[in-house]
Amino acid sequence: MNRALFLDRDGVINIEKNYVHKIEEFEFIDGIFELTKSFQEKGYLIIVITNQAGIGRGYYSEEDFHILNDWMMEQFKQRGINITEVYYCPYHPTHGIGEYKKDSYDRKPNPGMILKARDKYNINLGESFLIGDKESDIQAGKNAGIENTVLFTESNMYSLLNLVQR
Numbered sequence: 710m711n712r713a714l715f716l717d718r719d720g721v722i723n724i725e726k727n728y729v730h731k732i733e734e735f736e737f738i739d740g741i742f743e744l745t746k747s748f749q750e751k752g753y754l755i756i757v758i759t760n761q762a763g764i765g766r767g768y769y770s771e772e773d774f775h776i777l778n779d780w781m782m783e784q785f786k787q788r789g790i791n792i793t794e795v796y797y798c799p800y801h802p803t804h805g806i807g808e809y810k811k812d813s814y815d816r817k818p819n820p821g822m823i824l825k826a827r828d829k830y831n832i833n834l835g836e837s838f839l840i841g842d843k844e845s846d847i848q849a850g851k852n853a854g855i856e857n858t859v860l861f862t863e864s865n866m867y868s869l870l871n872l873v874q875r
């Protein structure tokens with residue numbers, strides 16, 4: 710079985726600026742490359758799980774998301790870090806427009822995205838980690854059965870480097 714580091718995107722990989730959807734808006738958070746590299750070196754898969762209701766709200770398109778996402782994955786790849794997969798949920802239960810107005814099992818705090826990754830990559834959630842910037846991220850982890858959850862604030866990204874040694 711595999712172990713994974715599940716990462717929220719906005720507020721953990723990049724600075725949260727409300728519905729970031731353009732490359733020029735995207736600012737990596739200090740320490741995220743070191744953190745993901747240290748987990749990768751310990752054999753963890755790096756998997757991103759992100760609510761992207763900005764799509765459902767009509768602020769940007771799925772195409773916009775994929776352009777930014779491809780660019781983001783390339784930045785990690787250039788530093789020798791492999792993001793196994795990025796799961797995203799475009800739906801919003803009340804503010805979604807048309808087909809995007811939906812109460813989705815994938816939308817955090819629901820665990821849908823984590824469970825899809827578990828099944829596809831044979832992940833032992835009990836030995837995995839999740840880092841999020843919101844309580845709903847942590848709840849999604851708990852709802853999926855991940856015990857090692859970390860609510861991230863700017864101050865402690867580097868302190869997370871020793872998470873794995875323990």
Ligand SMILES: O=P(O)(O)OC[C@@H](O)[C@H]1O[C@H](OP(=O)(O)O)[C@@H](O)[C@@H](O)[C@@H]1O
Nearest residue numbers: 717718719727728729759760761762763
């Ligand atoms: O990677 P994340 O942190 O799951 O992405 C969060 C953003 O999609 C978006 O989330 C929230 O919007 P909704 O309530 O889901 O519409 C807000 O916190 C926005 O500020 C975030 O940018």
Ligand SMILES: [Mg+2]
Nearest residue numbers: 717719720842
């Ligand atoms: Mg976030």
Ligand SMILES: [Zn+2]
Nearest residue numbers: 730731768769
């Ligand atoms: Zn725009």
